[in-house]
Amino acid sequence: MSLExxxxxxECPRSKGSISIKNGLLHSENAGISFDSxxxxxxxxxxxxxxxxxxxxxxKSLVFYLQGQTTILEQQINIADLGxxxxxxxxxxxEAIHFNAEKLFEILEPLIASxxxxxxxxxxxxxxxxxxxxxxxxYFHTLFRDWSWATxxxxxxxxQVISLFKNEKPKNIVFLGSGASRLxxxxxxxxxxxxxxxxxxxxxxxxxxKKVMGGEAIEFYEIPIAxxxxxxxxxxxxxxxxxxxxxxxxxxxxxxxxxxxxxxSLQAVVTPWFIxxxxxxxxxxxxxxxxxxxxxxxxxxxxPLGYDNFKAQSYSKEELEEQLxxxxxxxxxxxxxxxxxxxxxxxxxxxxxxxxxxxxRKEKDAKEPPHFTYLPKWIADANEPIPRTEIMEQVQIRxxxxxxxxxxxxxxRSRKDIVPLMVNHYGxxxxxxxxxxxxxxxxxYERRV
Ligand SMILES: C[S@@+](CC[C@H](N)C(=O)[O-])C[C@H]1O[C@@H](n2cnc3c(N)ncnc32)[C@H](O)[C@@H]1O
Numbered sequence: 204m205s206l207e208x209x210x211x212x213x214e215c216p217r218s219k220g221s222i223s224i225k226n227g228l229l230h231s232e233n234a235g236i237s238f239d240s241x242x243x244x245x246x247x248x249x250x251x252x253x254x255x256x257x258x259x260x261x262x263k264s265l266v267f268y269l270q271g272q273t274t275i276l277e278q279q280i281n282i283a284d285l286g287x288x289x290x291x292x293x294x295x296x297x298e299a300i301h302f303n304a305e306k307l308f309e310i311l312e313p314l315i316a317s318x319x320x321x322x323x324x325x326x327x328x329x330x331x332x333x334x335x336x337x338x339x340x341x342y343f344h345t346l347f348r349d350w351s352w353a354t355x356x357x358x359x360x361x362x363q364v365i366s367l368f369k370n371e372k373p374k375n376i377v378f379l380g381s382g383a384s385r386l387x388x389x390x391x392x393x394x395x396x397x398x399x400x401x402x403x404x405x406x407x408x409x410x411x412x413k414k415v416m417g418g419e420a421i422e423f424y425e426i427p428i429a430x431x432x433x434x435x436x437x438x439x440x441x442x443x444x445x446x447x448x449x450x451x452x453x454x455x456x457x458x459x460x461x462x463x464x465x466x467x468s469l470q471a472v473v474t475p476w477f478i479x480x481x482x483x484x485x486x487x488x489x490x491x492x493x494x495x496x497x498x499x500x501x502x503x504x505x506x507p508l509g510y511d512n513f514k515a516q517s518y519s520k521e522e523l524e525e526q527l528x529x530x531x532x533x534x535x536x537x538x539x540x541x542x543x544x545x546x547x548x549x550x551x552x553x554x555x556x557x558x559x560x561x562x563x564r565k566e567k568d569a570k571e572p573p574h575f576t577y578l579p580k581w582i583a584d585a586n587e588p589i590p591r592t593e594i595m596e597q598v599q600i601r602x603x604x605x606x607x608x609x610x611x612x613x614x615x616r617s618r619k620d621i622v623p624l625m626v627n628h629y630g631x632x633x634x635x636x637x638x639x640x641x642x643x644x645x646x647x648y649e650r651r652v
Contacts, residue, residue, distance in 0.1 A: 205453055208398045209245070212375060213455075216249040216463040241313035242410050247457040249574075253331040254456075256320040258406055261338045262311055269304045273297060292436050299424035299437035306423055307339070310410050329583045330576055334482055339407045342382055344545050346408065347425050349385030350415050350442035356543045360505075361389035363540050364475060367503045367562045368394070373470035377402060377495075379459035380477035384412035388444075390473065391452050399452045402459045409454050415444045416452070427550035435549035460488060460575050464495040472496060476506035476558075483575045484516045485523060489530035493569040502532065505540070505560045520559055532563035608643050618644075 206229065210222040215231035223230050228237040229245045239246050248254040276297045280290060308315065322328075349357050364386060374397045378387040381401035391399035403409055411421055420443040430436045457463055460483045462472075472492050478485060492502050510517030518526065520537070527534055540560050546553040581587045607628070611621045618640055625636035 205451070206245075208451070209400065209453055209455065212377075212398070212400070212464050212468040213247070214463055214465045216247060216457065216461065221465075239317070241317070241406070241456075242413055244409055244413060244454040244456055247455050247463060248331075249458070249461070250323075250327065250331045252320050253323045253328060254333075254404070255314065255317065256323055256328075257331075257333050258314060258339070259320060262307070262314070265307065265339050266304060269300050272300050276300070288433060292433060295437050296426065299426055299439075302422075302439075303424050306421070307407070310414075310421070311339075311406060313410070314406055326585065329578050332576075332578050333404070334577050336480070337404060339405065341405065342408060344425070344547070345383040346411055346423065346442055347440050347547065348545055349383040350411070350421075350444060351425075351440040352548055354543075354546060354548060356546055357385045357389070359542055360475075361386050361393075363542065363560060364390060364473065364503060364505045365393050367505065367536060367560050368471070368501070369535065369562060371471060371501060373500070374398070375400070375469055376471040376473060377462075377464065377469055378473045378475065379462070380474065380480070381412075381454075382408045382476075384408070384416070384454075386475050387473070388416060388449060388452065391449055392446070395451075396470075397451055399449075401452070401454045402457050402462075403454075404456060404458060406456065409456065411442060413454055415442050417448050418444070425547065425549060427547050429550050429552040431551045438549050460491070462491050462495050466494055466571070467497045469495050470497055470500045471503065472501075473503045474506065478504060479507060479509045482577050485518055486526040486530055487572040487575060489526055489532065490569040490572045491575075493531045493565055494571040496565045498565055498568075500565050501535070502563045502565070503561070504563070505558060507556055507558050523559070523561075527561070527563050531565060531567040531569040533566045535562045535564050537561040604639065605643065608640065 206224050206227070210224055210229060213222045213229065214220065215222060215234050215236075217236065218231060218234040220231055220233035223232060225237055228240060229247060230237045236251070238248075238251060246255065276293050280293045280297070285293075323331075348354075371394070373394060376390065376394065376396050376398075377400045378384075378390075379402055381387045381403050382405065384401050384403075387399060387401045401409070401412070414421060420441050422439055422441055425438045425440045427435055427438070459477070460481050472495070474492075478488060481488065489502075496502065508518065508520070508523075520539075524534060524537065538560050540558050542556055542558060544554040544556045546555075576583050581589045608621070608625075611624055618637070621640055622633060622636045625631055625640065626633055629636070631639070
């Protein structure tokens with residue numbers, strides 16, 4: 204029943220053709236693909252193998268990072284004359300990292316069990332590249348907020364989003380970038396639509412959310428950013444859900460900026476903490492959402508405008524209002540809310556954010572924007588000239604200096620030996636050579652080269 208429900212609103216992310224069900228999987232007849240599913244969640248991408256490759260790689264990087272942290276901790280544990288409390292803290296952190304690494308493998312088993320995907324050719328990869336900000340442990344702490352902390356934060360989040368809906372009674376709701384998904388579940392439980400669809404790309408967040416909503420408890424250590432007390436340095440948390448497993452609530456792995464839904468198939472779209480973390484221009488995202496909404500259906504947004512300030516597309520509230528109208532929406536309500544953000548009971552640091560909430564109703568059809576790729580044309584298209592910028596000049600000089608300096612370092616020479624080589628080679632003054640070398644070594648030490 205649930206797959207049928209889903210297929211009625213989906214279109215093929217590759218061909219835009221209709222979706223049927225074949226052998227228990229979502230299937231696109233005209234693209235000739237059946238979309239695998241992991242833990243019962245369809246892997247619904249234009250290039251499913253390339254996405255799988257990237258998330259498997261993300262797991263390798265995460266394991267590598269955790270191994271690095273373990274090595275640092277081991278070095279610290281071996282420092283002579285450590286106090287007992289200090290040693291125990293370090294040992295606990297090491298245990299926490301080990302535990303989390305094992306748990307990650309356990310949770311991500313469905314992705315690993317499908318076998319290692321070989322590296323796709325670069326020309327295909329550039330078209331499907333995930334932004335570097337999107338990796339397995341992006342937003343990891345939202346799992347604790349949603350399923351573990353005994354605080355009101357996620358409740359407040361859901362209440363404010365529900366208040367934006369006004370008197371809607373949507374038959375279907377799609378949540379873009381649903382993440383750890385407590386909000387999506389709360390909104391679903393409030394409106395009880397015929398279908399709620401949570402869409403995201405992150406397997407760790409979705410596998411945890413699905414298991415927890417199904418009644419499973421998952422343990423992970425929370426390692427807060429800034430603990431004050433010894434007991435807060437690493438806290439074993441239990442992710443769990445006390446309610447009844449939801450009916451008509453589905454997950455899908457898919458790229459929400461290229462929302463793979465049929466035109467005019469949706470009655471509500473919710474973007475919780477989403478619009479500013481994607482690289483797509485807001486006006487294009489707005490037109491894409493418009494394209495998938497029925498007439499008079501609504502788009503609920505809630506989240507910050509945490510853009511990188513200096514870009515033309517880092518829009519303010521007033522600019523977004525203009526873009527919404529230009530994209531066929533009427534703004535019914537637009538307000539600034541305040542909310543706590545990731546206020547862990549175990550950290551001394553926390554955030555309180557002002558966020559923008561709106562309910563925009565589709566009035567007119569907007570033209571569907573072209574498929575969005577994260578990388579610019581001059582990387583994605585082999586025939587496009589690559590612009591030469593001032594930053595490239597600086598990178599070139601820096602790399603040239605780094606290359607030549609690294610050639611002089613052989614494990615025996617000191618700064619005193621290398622400076623005269625630089626003076627001779629570059630015709631630099633002694634002082635300039637010293638400054639260049641010291642700056643390079645400090646940057647290397649601080650891992651900035
Ligand atoms: C800031 S988090 C917000 C998560 C959740 N809505 C919340 O408020 O806790 C952004 C979410 O968007 C997801 N995401 C990023 N790019 C995406 C894309 N292209 N398609 C679908 N989800 C995406 C991330 O994996 C993450 O779960």
